[in-house]
Amino acid sequence: MSAYAGVLERYKPFLKIPAHTRTVTLLEGNTPLIPVPQLAEELGGGFELYIKFEGMNPTGSFKDRGMTVAISEAYGGGAKSVICASTGNTAASAAAYAARAGMRSIVIIPAGKVATGKLAGAVAYGAEVIQIDGSFDDALNLVVAISEKYPIALVNSLNPYRLEGQKTAAFEIVDSLGESPDWLALPVGNAGNISAYWMGFTELHARENMALPQILGVQAAGAAPLVLGHPVEHPETVATAIRIGKPARGEQALTAAEESHGRIIAVSDDEILAMQKRLAANGIWVEPASAAGVAGLAHELREGKINLKGKKVAAVCTGHGMKDPDIITREMKKPTILPAEMNALEDFLAREGK
Ligand SMILES: *Cc1c(COP(=O)(O)O)cnc(C)c1O
Numbered sequence: 001m002s003a004y005a006g007v008l009e010r011y012k013p014f015l016k017i018p019a020h021t022r023t024v025t026l027l028e029g030n031t032p033l034i035p036v037p038q039l040a041e042e043l044g045g046g047f048e049l050y051i052k053f054e055g056m057n058p059t060g061s062f063k064d065r066g067m068t069v070a071i072s073e074a075y076g077g078g079a080k081s082v083i084c085a086s087t088g089n090t091a092a093s094a095a096a097y098a099a100r101a102g103m104r105s106i107v108i109i110p111a112g113k114v115a116t117g118k119l120a121g122a123v124a125y126g127a128e129v130i131q132i133d134g135s136f137d138d139a140l141n142l143v144v145a146i147s148e149k150y151p152i153a154l155v156n157s158l159n160p161y162r163l164e165g166q167k168t169a170a171f172e173i174v175d176s177l178g179e180s181p182d183w184l185a186l187p188v189g190n191a192g193n194i195s196a197y198w199m200g201f202t203e204l205h206a207r208e209n210m211a212l213p214q215i216l217g218v219q220a221a222g223a224a225p226l227v228l229g230h231p232v233e234h235p236e237t238v239a240t241a242i243r244i245g246k247p248a249r250g251e252q253a254l255t256a257a258e259e260s261h262g263r264i265i266a267v268s269d270d271e272i273l274a275m276q277k278r279l280a281a282n283g284i285w286v287e288p289a290s291a292a293g294v295a296g297l298a299h300e301l302r303e304g305k306i307n308l309k310g311k312k313v314a315a316v317c318t319g320h321g322m323k324d325p326d327i328i329t330r331e332m333k334k335p336t337i338l339p340a341e342m343n344a345l346e347d348f349l350a351r352e353g354k
Contacts, residue, residue, distance in 0.1 A: 007065050007168040008072055014203065015164045017069060022076035024101045028064035029168055031056045033176040033314065036282050044301050047308035051284055052173055055320030059121060062193060062318050063093035065169060066162030071097035073161045074153035080104060081152045085139035087241050088118025089319055094155050095127035108132055108139040113240055115287065115324035135235065137246045157192025158248050166193055170200025173314050180211045186316035187292035188217040188226065188264060189242035191253035198256035215262035217253055218296030224266035226250055238269045238327065241289035241319060271295045285321030
């Protein structure tokens with residue numbers, strides 16, 4: 001295998017993609033599965049916990065895995081333009097891969113609700129960014145309608161090739177561990193990712209008789225349609241990447257949870273932000289939504305609803321903390337200002353060290 005292979009080349013025999021597909025890649029995937037024994041201990045101990053850090057993808061989120069395949073298919077099929085609705089990360093990813101292929105990218109985002117780093121990414125990669133006075137769900141309705149009427153490829157996770165790419169993360173986790181984890185925890189927004197992981201694990205099961213993990217999908221309490229059992233008209237959460245009230249792949253997500261003998265739960269914004277801090281204390285800075293999976297594990301452990309003794313647990317951290325710096329800088333205490341003198345620094349260190 002060439003060192004210059006992304007997920008499409010690396011896993012091609014296992015991807016259901018048309019022959020016209022022409023690879024457009026940024027060498028995404030191959031992200032680290034980081035052991036966090038300290039955090040496992042803090043959560044009660046007795047189990048192995050690993051973080052699949054998807055923030056290490058080229059545009060800072062797992063969206064790149066699916067985007068390389070969706071854009072490669074669209075490009076090979078002759079499309080000149082792509083469009084998506086986005087809470088931010090899909091926009092940045094679509095823009096980067098479209099730029100790579102010389103295609104036009106149009107992204108529609110909910111006004112005022114997209115993290116700075118994501119919007120900046122989409123602009124930097126050359127997307128035409130349109131804000132609408134509405135929610136992600138409104139944006140998705142619009143792009144679906146447009147892509148049905150015009151020759152513009154839709155690259156949201158309704159596009160089946162997105163899931164083909166995203167399922168490779170399940171393959172990588174099994175490659176790293178040498179077996180399936182007992183539990184997989186991850187955030188759930190539009191529910192493409194949970195569906196893709198379940199596809200990946202069930203395919204490994206069929207192909208290699210690999211055991212199936214139990215899946216814990218985690219929504220934010222203010223945007224938890226799959227927990228409530230009905231759409232949420234005005235979803236609200238600090239975890240903007242999962243601020244979605246009507247998940248496009250909601251049914252599939254519920255099936256994944258049920259078939260895996262797992263479940264979908266909700267956690268509060270406070271739990272999410274607390275877990276974001278704890279992950280950072282382990283050297284892993286993720287955006288708020290990305291902490292939801294681990295926050296869900298902590299929630300279930302605290303309530304005595306899950307027994308992880310002797311188990312291997314993988315939690316997916318979907319995007320990098322640098323995408324959403326505002327959430328940190330808003331609350332951070334201002335850095336100390338000192339004169340550029342040795343004495344001042346010595347005084348400061350002595351004061352703070354006490
Ligand atoms: C897109 C995204 C999610 C949600 O994934 P879905 O496939 O929509 O469920 C979670 N976290 C981050 C960082 C994302 O970008």
